[in-house]
Amino acid sequence: xxxxxxxxxxxxxxxxxxxxxxxxxxxxxxxxxxxxxxxxxxxxxxxxxxxxxxxxxxxxxxxxxxxxxxxxxxxxxxxxxxxxxxxxxxxxxxxxxxxxxxxxxxxxxxxxxxxxxxxxxxxxxxxxxxxxxxxxxxxxxxxxxxxxxxxxxxxxxxxxxxxxxxxxxxxxxxxxxxxxxxxxxxxxxxxxxxxxxxxxxxxxxxxxxxxxxxxxxxxxxxxxxxxxxxxxxxxxxxxxxxxxxxxxxxxxxxxxxxxxxxxxxxxxxxxxxxxxxxxxxxxxxxxxxxxxxxxxxxxxxxxxxxxxxxxxxxxxxxxxxxxxxxxxxxxxxxxxxxxxxxxxxxxxxxxxxxxxxxxxxxxxxxxxxxxxxxxxxxxxxxxxxxxxxxxxxxxxxxxxxxxxxxxxxxxxxxxxxxxxxxxxxxxxxxxxxxxxxxxxxxxxxxxxxxxxxxxxxxxxxxxxxxxxxxxxxxxx
Amino acid sequence: xxxxxxxxxxxxxxxxxxxxxxxxxxxxxxxxxxxxxxxxxxxxxxxxxxxxxxxxxxxxxxxxxxxxxxxxxxxxxxxxxxxxxxxxxxxxxxxxxxxxx
Numbered sequence: 001x002x003x004x005x006x007x008x009x010x011x012x013x014x015x016x017x018x019x020x021x022x023x024x025x026x027x028x029x030x031x032x033x034x035x036x037x038x039x040x041x042x043x044x045x046x047x048x049x050x051x052x053x054x055x056x057x058x059x060x061x062x063x064x065x066x067x068x069x070x071x072x073x074x075x076x077x078x079x080x081x082x083x084x085x086x087x088x089x090x091x092x093x094x095x096x097x098x099x100x101x102x103x104x105x106x107x108x109x110x111x112x113x114x115x116x117x118x119x120x121x122x123x124x125x126x127x128x129x130x131x132x133x134x135x136x137x138x139x140x141x142x143x144x145x146x147x148x149x150x151x152x153x154x155x156x157x158x159x160x161x162x163x164x165x166x167x168x169x170x171x172x173x174x175x176x177x178x179x180x181x182x183x184x185x186x187x188x189x190x191x192x193x194x195x196x197x198x199x200x201x202x203x204x205x206x207x208x209x210x211x212x213x214x215x216x217x218x219x220x221x222x223x224x225x226x227x228x229x230x231x232x233x234x235x236x237x238x239x240x241x242x243x244x245x246x247x248x249x250x251x252x253x254x255x256x257x258x259x260x261x262x263x264x265x266x267x268x269x270x271x272x273x274x275x276x277x278x279x280x281x282x283x284x285x286x287x288x289x290x291x292x293x294x295x296x297x298x299x300x301x302x303x304x305x306x307x308x309x310x311x312x313x314x315x316x317x318x319x320x321x322x323x324x325x326x327x328x329x330x331x332x333x334x335x336x337x338x339x340x341x342x343x344x345x346x347x348x349x350x351x352x353x354x355x356x357x358x359x360x361x362x363x364x365x366x367x368x369x370x371x372x373x374x375x376x377x378x379x380x381x382x383x384x385x386x387x388x389x390x391x392x393x394x395x396x397x398x399x400x401x402x403x404x405x406x407x408x409x410x411x412x413x414x415x416x417x418x419x420x421x422x423x424x425x426x427x428x429x430x431x432x433x434x435x436x437x438x439x440x441x442x443x444x445x446x447x448x449x450x451x452x453x454x455x456x457x458x459x460x461x462x463x464x465x466x467x468x469x470x471x472x473x474x475x476x
Numbered sequence: 477x478x479x480x481x482x483x484x485x486x487x488x489x490x491x492x493x494x495x496x497x498x499x500x501x502x503x504x505x506x507x508x509x510x511x512x513x514x515x516x517x518x519x520x521x522x523x524x525x526x527x528x529x530x531x532x533x534x535x536x537x538x539x540x541x542x543x544x545x546x547x548x549x550x551x552x553x554x555x556x557x558x559x560x561x562x563x564x565x566x567x568x569x570x571x572x573x574x575x576x577x
Contacts, residue, residue: 104559106551106555106558106559107551199536200536200538213533239543239544242538242543243538243541301524304520305521305523305524307517307520308518308519309521311518312518312521319495323495326496327561328561328562328568328571329559329560329568330560334497335498337497339503342499342503343507343510345495346488346491346492346495346497346511347511347514348495349494349495350491350515353491353494360518362531363521363526364518364521365533366526366530366532367526367529368535369532370524370526370529372535408517419535420535421535421536445536
């Protein structure tokens with residue numbers, strides 16, 4: 001029998017509605033799995049066991065009193081894990097950075113507020129690369145999180161704690177944030193579904209800023225259906241985030257018949273660690289074709305240009321955003337910044353400084369326009385675009401410093417979508433050497449329902465997303 | 477095209493000053509090589525012709541976003557002070573801006 005912590009959001013809600021089990025049992029199952037596994041995986045920075053159980057008890061009472069309550073509270077009683085860069089009122093929020101140790105936000109992020117209003121239960125705060133600077137969760141100032149598929153490997157990052165928690169069923173779903181791949185990379189390496197919504201679709205208020213022009217809050221889930229369900233709760237215009245947008249999240253469809261899937265040649269011409277990764281994605285495209293979709297070639301700029309644009313823009317915005325950490329109003333002194341934050345600020349300060357601004361920053365913003373225009377043209381011929389999420393398998397712990405742009409090279413497939421602010425979902429589509437392989441589906445602005453519908457069709461016809469890491473089963 | 481030879485210690489200390497970082501001598505040495513290395517990876521941008529191309533800062537195409545001129549609650553004084561390491565008479569104490577000497 002499936003354990004309660006292994007259920008999807010959809011299955012959990014159906015069970016709670018039918019009163020087949022309680023929210024307390026659901027939360028207890030997650031807490032038991034955390035107790036069993038998190039000493040090995042180390043996904044959580046903080047677990048809120050007592051608070052979660054109290055919230056579950058309250059949820060159960062509401063469900064007993066009114067079984068229709070899910071119409072008002074669509075996530076009532078569902079336990080989730082949250083990346084520790086979302087401000088949670090009264091709960092220490094660190095971004096896994098020493099400089100923020102002891103910081104207790106006096107306000108709540110819009111996303112966690114919406115989740116709370118919808119009845120979701122915060123189980124704990126998860127580890128990340130400090131300030132979300134990284135692709136491994138190796139660059140946390142606190143400790144390393146391990147990949148549930150192989151404890152000697154990184155889970156990906158920066159939302160590595162959230163991804164590892166979902167993959168090892170230490171929560172029902174999790175929240176992450178994606179600036180240049182920080183949801184999709186760990187989702188791919190941990191074998192789960194990760195949605196980076198369109199830029200502005202979900203409010204950034206209360207999310208500790210990294211690169212403000214590309215930061216996107218989004219869910220990490222067990223299925224595409226779950227990602228769509230959570231998105232409906234967290235999406236929408238927010239007066240506290242001037243860059244947020246209105247627009248309905250459309251319903252999912254159950255077919256890809258007639259769907260035009262764009263296949264960018266340049267995304268398959270990069271250096272893959274092994275040709276088997278590329279082949280896995282090509283096989284997945286065949287699955288779509290069999291389901292009635294049409295493949296069309298689209299021309300997009302090679303990802304190396306997005307890598308360069310991202311390197312400039314992200315470091316520039318980081319150097320500006322991290323200026324607020326003065327150690328006067330909150331946090332420790334600037335001496336507490338870790339190495340990764342320092343080197344990003346240093347480059348950003350340089351590229352924004354007098355004499356170099358046009359050469360680097362303005363040039364990068366102009367190439368960003370070319371990337372945006374390229375996608376617009378591609379979306380006139382295709383409804384969605386599909387490519388690999390990662391060109392390589394999860395790397396061993398401790399490989400972080402092998403290149404000054406290690407993260408960007410690792411995330412290269414994801415940076416074009418980030419630079420254009422597009423919605424992208426990564427889903428597992430096969431295995432190579434025992435590791436899950438992720439495929440990303442990119443949509444036009446406001447096109448989340450399109451990519452998630454295609455992802456759902458893929459998950460309806462395959463079982464890659466149902467596989468569980470076997471190595472952690474026997475751990476006690 | 478920019479050149480990417482090793483930067484001088486003075487340049488590195490100047491950049492660090494712009495972002496208010498105090499670097500150790502080891503960090504100065506490391507960054508003097510690392511920053512030019514990173515800049516070299518950005519050079520691919522020069523391959524693309526961007527004459528007449530407008531820069532993009534907001535991908536959603538938003539412009540002139542205003543909020544309604546209505547009152548809303550903000551942090552209380554106690555909340556705003558709660559995380560400040562140094563407080564004085566209900567205010568946040570900071571370092572002096574001007575040097576008295």
